Amino acid sequence: AQSVTQLGSHVSVSEGALVLLRCNYSSSVPPYLFWYVQYPNQGLQLLLKYTSAATLVKGINGFEAEFKKSETSFHLTKPSAHMSDAAEYFCAVSERNNNDMRFGAGTRLTVKP
Amino acid sequence: NAGVTQTPKFQVLKTGQSMTLQCAQDMNHEYMSWYRQDPGMGLRLIHYSVGAGITDQGEVPNGYNVSRSTTEDFPLRLLSAAPSQTSVYFCASSYRARGFASEAFFGQGTRLTVV
Numbered sequence: 001a002q003s004v005t006q007l008g009s010h011v012s013v014s015e016g017a018l019v020l021l022r023c024n025y026s027s028s029v030p031p032y033l034f035w036y037v038q039y040p041n042q043g044l045q046l047l048l049k050y051t052s053a054a055t056l057v058k059g060i061n062g063f064e065a066e067f068k069k070s071e072t073s074f075h076l077t078k079p080s081a082h083m084s085d086a087a088e089y090f091c092a093v094s095e096r097n098n099n100d101m102r103f104g105a106g107t108r109l110t111v112k113p
Numbered sequence: 114n115a116g117v118t119q120t121p122k123f124q125v126l127k128t129g130q131s132m133t134l135q136c137a138q139d140m141n142h143e144y145m146s147w148y149r150q151d152p153g154m155g156l157r158l159i160h161y162s163v164g165a166g167i168t169d170q171g172e173v174p175n176g177y178n179v180s181r182s183t184t185e186d187f188p189l190r191l192l193s194a195a196p197s198q199t200s201v202y203f204c205a206s207s208y209r210a211r212g213f214a215s216e217a218f219f220g221q222g223t224r225l226t227v228v
Contacts (some may be wrong), residue, residue, distance in 0.1 A: 009153060092217075
């Protein structure tokens with residue numbers, strides 16, 4: 001069964017600094033990978049997804065993630081943090097032909113002025 | 114487009130009470146699922162359905178029942194609420210295109226407290 005591990009339950013950065021949120025996956029078959037964002041008291045919104053086309057995936061709000069098969073990683077980055085990026089971020093994995101999606105424990109991003 | 118709609122948004126139950134969390138989607142998605150979100154544990158899959166009349170268990174199914182009589186609706190039933198079921202519950206839907214799974218589309222959540 002597929003699974004993801006998010007390293008770091010809480011990440012704090014200064015406004016304008018690089019954002020790096022880490023995700024490693026485990027899957028016996030080629031996976032689909034996703035990053036979702038959750039703002040307080042809201043549902044989850046898709047940031048970006050990897051579906052085996054380009055390994056560097058660009059998403060909304062300036063975020064991007066790179067699929068690295070050799071490292072089984074799918075880390076999320078943003079060159080310059082904004083106060084509005086403060087939220088909880090979830091990495092998720094599914095199999096290509098199976099809609100069963102599994103989530104990591106989440107990383108809370110704090111952005112300091 | 115309403116997307117995925119969950120009701121109620123908030124609910125307080127007493128231990129032993131039963132209730133149904135409603136979920137409806139208007140996107141004609143065949144796949145629907147229920148997750149619970151607890152601090153430090155991310156989202157855990159409770160039950161899912163691959164189409165009307167078909168349901169199956171996820172990671173944490175105990176204490177919950179589901180049914181899927183239509184494509185649009187996927188209610189989650191708590192048979193006898195326990196404090197351990199205090200959580201935020203999310204319903205999601207997705208589809209398959211050319212055999213490949215889409216991303217999940219989420220409702221706004223139901224915050225349930227069992228006292």
